[in-house]
Amino acid sequence: MAPTTDPKPTNTVNIPWSCLISQPPKITTPSKLPPSQQKSFVQALSNVCDIPLSQLPKSCVKGDNIAILIPEEEYVVGINACKHNLHGRVILPKGTTPYIVEGLRAKLASLWKSIGRWGIMSLGKGFFEFTFSSLEDLRRIRSAGSWSLAPGLLKLFAWAPDFNPIFQQQTTAQVWIRIYGLSQEYWRPKILFTIASGLGTPICTDSYTNKPMLDRTFGHYARV
Numbered sequence: 112m113a114p115t116t117d118p119k120p121t122n123t124v125n126i127p128w129s130c131l132i133s134q135p136p137k138i139t140t141p142s143k144l145p146p147s148q149q150k151s152f153v154q155a156l157s158n159v160c161d162i163p164l165s166q167l168p169k170s171c172v173k174g175d176n177i178a179i180l181i182p183e184e185e186y187v188v189g190i191n192a193c194k195h196n197l198h199g200r201v202i203l204p205k206g207t208t209p210y211i212v213e214g215l216r217a218k219l220a221s222l223w224k225s226i227g228r229w230g231i232m233s234l235g236k237g238f239f240e241f242t243f244s245s246l247e248d249l250r251r252i253r254s255a256g257s258w259s260l261a262p263g264l265l266k267l268f269a270w271a272p273d274f275n276p277i278f279q280q281q282t283t284a285q286v287w288i289r290i291y292g293l294s295q296e297y298w299r300p301k302i303l304f305t306i307a308s309g310l311g312t313p314i315c316t317d318s319y320t321n322k323p324m325l326d327r328t329f330g331h332y333a334r335v
Contacts, residue, residue, distance in 0.1 A: 195249050196270040197241045198234075202285060203263040209237065210263070218260050226251060236276040241267075257312045264314060285314070289332040295324065298333055307335040 168180040201210055210218070212233050223229065226248040232240050243249040258265040264285065290306060297303075300316065307313040317334040319327070 190272060193242075193270055193272075195243045195246060197243070197249060197253060197267050198270055198274055199239050199241060199265050199267045200279075201237050201239065201260065201263050201265050203237075204285060207262050210260075212239075215239065215260075215265075219258070219265070222258055223252065234274075234276045236279065238276040238279065240270075240274075259314055264312075266312075287317070288335055290335065291332045293333050295330060298324075298327075298330075303333055303335050 168182065170177050170179045172178070201215065203209065212231055216231055219231075227244040229244065229248065230242040232242075234240055241252070243252065253267055253269075256267060258267070288307060288310060290303065298320065300321075303316060303320070304313040313335050315321075315335070319329045320333045320335070322328075
């Protein structure tokens with residue numbers, strides 16, 4: 112009699128949990144994206160100022176340098192456009208991350224709520240230029256001289272033509288001063304700030320100096 116052959120074993124397993132059943136990966140065809148519309152050279156230059164070259168002053172060579180005559184009437188217009196501007200520098204404690212424009216704007220927005228529209232631009236090396244919509248707003252902000260940013264301090268000064276951050280020298284630093292021999296009746300914030308203003312712009316007192324008299328345990332010197 113012919114030998115019988117066993118049927119081939121099946122590898123199917125009954126899995127009651129559908130989440131464990133492996134499924135073949137679905138092959139998705141990428142949707143066809145419209146080809147990017149590249150601007151032509153003419154379109155890329157559509158926002159260029161239309162100034163005829165014949166109206167531009169001719170440059171000349173003086174020694175080893177090229178001399179360019181700046182149009183006086185345009186320079187006067189530029190000066191007038193900056194009449195509501197201020198320059199400022201952010202002074203930060205050592206190791207503090209410098210402010211970016213968005214962060215500084217958000218910080219100052221909470222301090223300058225009472226003024227109109229204003230703008231800020233970064234000039235580099237910690238310097239910024241501020242533009243205000245009115246002379247009144249400029250005077251109100253300028254009257255403070257400096258603004259505490261916590262951390263850091265914004266020092267404001269009058270706008271000046273030909274301002275270049277590269278040539279500015281650091282003349283301000285944040286330091287702590289100690290006022291010795293001061294009786295407790297003088298340990299008032301306004302009195303301490305008045306004394307410290309003889310050396311610079313007072314910003315704050317330390318935690319020990321700022322404590323109420325009932326909680327104060329240190330009276331050797333006041334720290335501003």
